[in-house]
Amino acid sequence: MAPVTRFAAFKYKPGTTNEQKRASLDGLIKLYEDNAHMVDVGPRGGANNSTEGFDKGFDVVFTVVFKSKAHRDEFVPDPAHLAYKESIMSIVEDVIVYDYEEGVFGY
Template sequence: MAPITRFAAFKYKPGTIDVQKRQVLDIIVKLYEENARMINYGPFGGKNNNPGGHDKGFDIGFTVEFKSKECRDEFNADEKHAQYIMAIRDILEDVFIYDFERGDYGY
């Protein structure tokens, strides 16, 4: 069972205040901590500081490594994760989630 790395990025809607942004991050970090048995590392992340201008307007990004696809799928199906998604929809303009297996370039 190969690990699965997740990269996630959030773009907040205009008018979202810093307190709301912090709450969103605190909740997802806690959710990953509660499911630590499924996680090899993470979440780790922060604000973009790349000067290239290719951030597409995303405010925050983070990575986490699941122990396996099965662990990732179990995490995604967790009721608390579903509740989290519903709770943040009103303040997010866009979300980018990209899961991959290291070294699997598809060819």
């Protein structure tokens, strides 16, 4: 089975404190640590430092490489994942989640 890479980005709501942002990222790291059996790499990420101006206001991005689609599909409905998502929605204005298999374009 081919690995699946997840790209995700968060845009925090105005007024979100650095402490809240750090807590959301610490929770993300713990979530993936607790599910390490599903993941080959990650989470890896950071804050934008591009000078091109195409960040669309997103504050932080990360990638994770799941071992397979089956592992990603096991992770998505996991109660800990659902609880994490719910825990950050009060401070997150927008989210992008994009999963792909390397080199598979579908056309």
